[in-house]
Amino acid sequence: MARNKFDVDEELEEGFNASHLKRIFVYIKPYQKPIYITLFVILLANIAQMAGPYLTKIVIDQTIPNQDYTELFWIAVIFILSVVVTGLCMRYRIFSITVIGQDILKDMRTAIFSHLQKLPFSYFDSRPHGKILIRVVNYINMLSDLLSNGLINLISDILSVIVTLGFMFAIDPTLTLYSLALVPVLFLIVMIIKTAQRKAYQVLSNKTSNMNAYIHESIAGIKVTQSFAREEKNFEIFSDVSDAYRESWMKAVKIQFLLWPGVQNIAVMTTCLIYYVGIRGLGVDVSTGTLIAFVGYVGNFWNPVINIGNFYNALITATTYLERIFETLDVEPDIKDLPQAKIMQPIKGNVDFNQVYFRYEKGKDILKGTDFHVEAGESIALVGPTGAGKTTVINLLSRFYDVNDGEILIDGENIRDVTLHSLRSQMGVMLQDTFIFSGTIIENIRYGKLDATEEEVIQAAKIVRAHDFIKDLKDGYHTEVKERGSTLSAGQRQLISFARTLLANPRILILDEATSSIDTKTEVLLQEGLEKLLEGRTSFIIAHRISTIKNSSRIFYIDNGQVQEAGNHDELMAQKGYYYQLYQAQFDLLQAL
Numbered sequence: 001m002a003r004n005k006f007d008v009d010e011e012l013e014e015g016f017n018a019s020h021l022k023r024i025f026v027y028i029k030p031y032q033k034p035i036y037i038t039l040f041v042i043l044l045a046n047i048a049q050m051a052g053p054y055l056t057k058i059v060i061d062q063t064i065p066n067q068d069y070t071e072l073f074w075i076a077v078i079f080i081l082s083v084v085v086t087g088l089c090m091r092y093r094i095f096s097i098t099v100i101g102q103d104i105l106k107d108m109r110t111a112i113f114s115h116l117q118k119l120p121f122s123y124f125d126s127r128p129h130g131k132i133l134i135r136v137v138n139y140i141n142m143l144s145d146l147l148s149n150g151l152i153n154l155i156s157d158i159l160s161v162i163v164t165l166g167f168m169f170a171i172d173p174t175l176t177l178y179s180l181a182l183v184p185v186l187f188l189i190v191m192i193i194k195t196a197q198r199k200a201y202q203v204l205s206n207k208t209s210n211m212n213a214y215i216h217e218s219i220a221g222i223k224v225t226q227s228f229a230r231e232e233k234n235f236e237i238f239s240d241v242s243d244a245y246r247e248s249w250m251k252a253v254k255i256q257f258l259l260w261p262g263v264q265n266i267a268v269m270t271t272c273l274i275y276y277v278g279i280r281g282l283g284v285d286v287s288t289g290t291l292i293a294f295v296g297y298v299g300n301f302w303n304p305v306i307n308i309g310n311f312y313n314a315l316i317t318a319t320t321y322l323e324r325i326f327e328t329l330d331v332e333p334d335i336k337d338l339p340q341a342k343i344m345q346p347i348k349g350n351v352d353f354n355q356v357y358f359r360y361e362k363g364k365d366i367l368k369g370t371d372f373h374v375e376a377g378e379s380i381a382l383v384g385p386t387g388a389g390k391t392t393v394i395n396l397l398s399r400f401y402d403v404n405d406g407e408i409l410i411d412g413e414n415i416r417d418v419t420l421h422s423l424r425s426q427m428g429v430m431l432q433d434t435f436i437f438s439g440t441i442i443e444n445i446r447y448g449k450l451d452a453t454e455e456e457v458i459q460a461a462k463i464v465r466a467h468d469f470i471k472d473l474k475d476g477y478h479t480e481v482k483e484r485g486s487t488l489s490a491g492q493r494q495l496i497s498f499a500r501t502l503l504a505n506p507r508i509l510i511l512d513e514a515t516s517s518i519d520t521k522t523e524v525l526l527q528e529g530l531e532k533l534l535e536g537r538t539s540f541i542i543a544h545r546i547s548t549i550k551n552s553s554r555i556f557y558i559d560n561g562q563v564q565e566a567g568n569h570d571e572l573m574a575q576k577g578y579y580y581q582l583y584q585a586q587f588d589l590l591q592a593l
């Protein structure tokens with residue numbers, strides 16, 4: 001997957017096609033019943049509305065010349081009734097359309113959100129998160145009008161056109177044909193601007209996405225920005241991104257608004273044509289009542305036609321958002337259960353990496369035939385230079401990525417052959433960038449084991465020595481923390497996520513720089529608690545501090561995509577190889593301080 005940046009337009013893998021429209025119906029289908037009821041109400045409103053011009057015609061051509069006051073009274077009553085029915089129906093229609101539209105949008109939003117939860121790390125690596133966010137929030141909202149008013153209005157407008165035409169044909173078929181004379185001109189206008197409009201909206205959606213990505217990145221990196229006093233430069237970048245958005249917006253709107261005056265003019269021209277035909281009598285002999293009724297009907301006819309034109313316009317615009325939404329929904333999670341995947345049995349903890357090759361990007365192998373065997377219950381420390389591939393090893397073990405070649409076995413079972421859930425639910429992974437969610441501390445610790453009791457939470461916190469600082473907080477375990485834990489120190493955040501990892505009672509524990517921000521005194525206490533807990537469990541620990549890993553059963557020195565040295569601390573020290581040099585370097589540094 002090609003990487004994308006905030007100022008690079010995303011290329012569409014597959015453009016819009018008719019099947020996208022069909023797919024919208026998947027979301028509409030569950031709401032068939034309320035839609036049919038609404039349509040029936042709309043039909044009722046149309047018929048009631050259409051009665052107006054027809055009653056006017058009767059009054060002018062028949063009731064007034066005959067001076068029939070009883071008929072006039074009843075026509076007035078029917079007229080008032082038709083207005084009341086129309087009003088009530090319209091009210092129902094607005095309410096019901098809004099509810100149906102919002103329900104459909106909610107379903108789409110939920111579908112895209114739950115799909116995103118299943119996508120692998122590689123999907124999130126490949127684009128700015130702001131560009132993902134915009135699909136779930138903004139693009140779905142952009143469909144709001146189309147799905148709430150647009151779709152039902154379309155059907156209602158089509159019904160309205162049919163009912164109006166029915167009334168018109170019933171009164172005078174020839175005059176009706178004159179009224180339709182300019183419809184082809186409308187189609188022509190719509191067709192001409194269609195392609196330009198679609199392209200303009202595709203550009204607009206890209207520029208919106210770029211701007212969103214930059215805002216998202218800027219907020220996430222605000223502390224770095226301010227500490228480097230880079231606000232001005234960022235402002236310049238934002239101005240450029242924002243200008244590009246503004247330009248694309250102006251262009252798209254200019255094209256879109258070409259349609260409206262065109263349609264308005266055609267409607268006026270049709271009314272003129274009706275008067276002209278009526279006065280000149282071009283092949284038709286129309287009474288004054290018919291002429292007045294027709295002018296009313298022409299209004300009733302062109303309003304929905306204009307709406308249909310606008311719907312088409314909105315549809316073209318919406319397609320640019322739909323193609324992005326469906327593109328996201330169509331991303332196949334490449335890390336997923338095989339059809340014949342088995343349930344991973346309770347893990348004992350034997351781990352094998354057999355000639356594992358892996359790369360994040362083509363042509364740049366990170367692991368080049370990594371090969372090792374770990375016995376159940378061993379604690380393994382991974383050391384090596386920055387960027388050597390230590391995190392990559394544990395990412396592969398948790399199957400966040402799949403190996404390109406070779407295999408990884410746990411208790412002799414290839415991890416590709418078991419279900420992700422049964423595998424990951426038995427592993428406790430604490431990643432380098434600890435993440436704290438907004439909510440209370442207890443909710444954060446319980447994140448991976450929702451049914452854990454308060455006692456279990458406290459027990460886990462005690463083992464990692466987090467209990468002492470948590471109990472001193474204002475509301476103890478029920479203290480609210482902000483997203484990313486900005487009200488906590490880095491060490492406190494690590495202790496909370498440590499407790500979260502332990503609470504899940506994993507069979508294999510993976511700690512990536514889990515104690516890097518914790519003071520050495522707390523770390524020593526934490527190690528004591530951990531040692532008991534780790535008895536009989538396999539663990540992988542990545543740490544740069546030698547004191548953290550010294551007591552591991554074995555230490556793997558990883559470099560150049562392979563395990564270069566393996567053994568316990570004493571063995572490796574005696575070997576006087578890479579690990580020895582690393583130890584000496586840290587020792588010398590400490591001496592120098």
Ligand SMILES: Nc1ncnc2c1ncn2[C@@H]1O[C@H](COP(=O)(O)OP(=O)(O)OP(=O)(O)O)[C@@H](O)[C@H]1O
Nearest residue numbers: 125360361366384385386387388389390391392393
């Ligand atoms: N998501 C990614 N996409 C592309 N390349 C990546 C990705 N993650 C890591 N890399 C690259 O893979 C290599 C190994 O990274 P890894 O994080 O495994 O190193 P590490 O040994 O854990 O380093 P450190 O000690 O700094 O944490 C690095 O060169 C890094 O640039």
